[in-house]
Amino acid sequence: MPHLIQRTELKTFYYTPIHCPFCGTRVMGADPHDETRITACPHTLFIAHDTAFEYRSERLDRNLALDGMTEEEVEAKWLADTRGIDGFTDTVSLPDAIKVAAYAPNPSAYGSYYGFAPNE
Numbered sequence: 417m418p419h420l421i422q423r424t425e426l427k428t429f430y431y432t433p434i435h436c437p438f439c440g441t442r443v444m445g446a447d448p449h450d451e452t453r454i455t456a457c458p459h460t461l462f463i464a465h466d467t468a469f470e471y472r473s474e475r476l477d478r479n480l481a482l483d484g485m486t487e488e489e490v491e492a493k494w495l496a497d498t499r500g501i502d503g504f505t506d507t508v509s510l511p512d513a514i515k516v517a518a519y520a521p522n523p524s525a526y527g528s529y530y531g532f533a534p535n536e
């Protein structure tokens with residue numbers, strides 16, 4: 417498949433703060449007063465965990481045909497993927513897009529997913 421997003425997995429150092437590979441913006445936990453705050457840069461396609469998207473860019477919505485959908489419709493779409501949001505975000509196809517999947521170890525097996533792509 418052309419331009420399918422490239423995956424990188426963090427399993428040991430899953431808690432490492434994620435920075436955009438294209439501009440260096442720290443996208444999660446940059447605010448010491450609120451570590452859950454998201455700082456999306458122009459390259460950020462999505463930020464998600466196993467139960468929800470935290471951030472979706474317009475490019476992501478266009479690429480995955482989520483334009484104009486309600487949050488419920490979007491959720492139904494990724495729930496339909498056997499691998500959930502992880503599998504669904506693997507279907508992004510933009511040139512040189514990179515996904516970082518950070519998996520907390522068992523028994524929590526909790527995943528966080530970050531997608532980036534260069535801008536034209």
Ligand SMILES: [Zn+2]
Pocket residue numbers: 436437438439440441457458459460
């Ligand atoms: Zn960036």
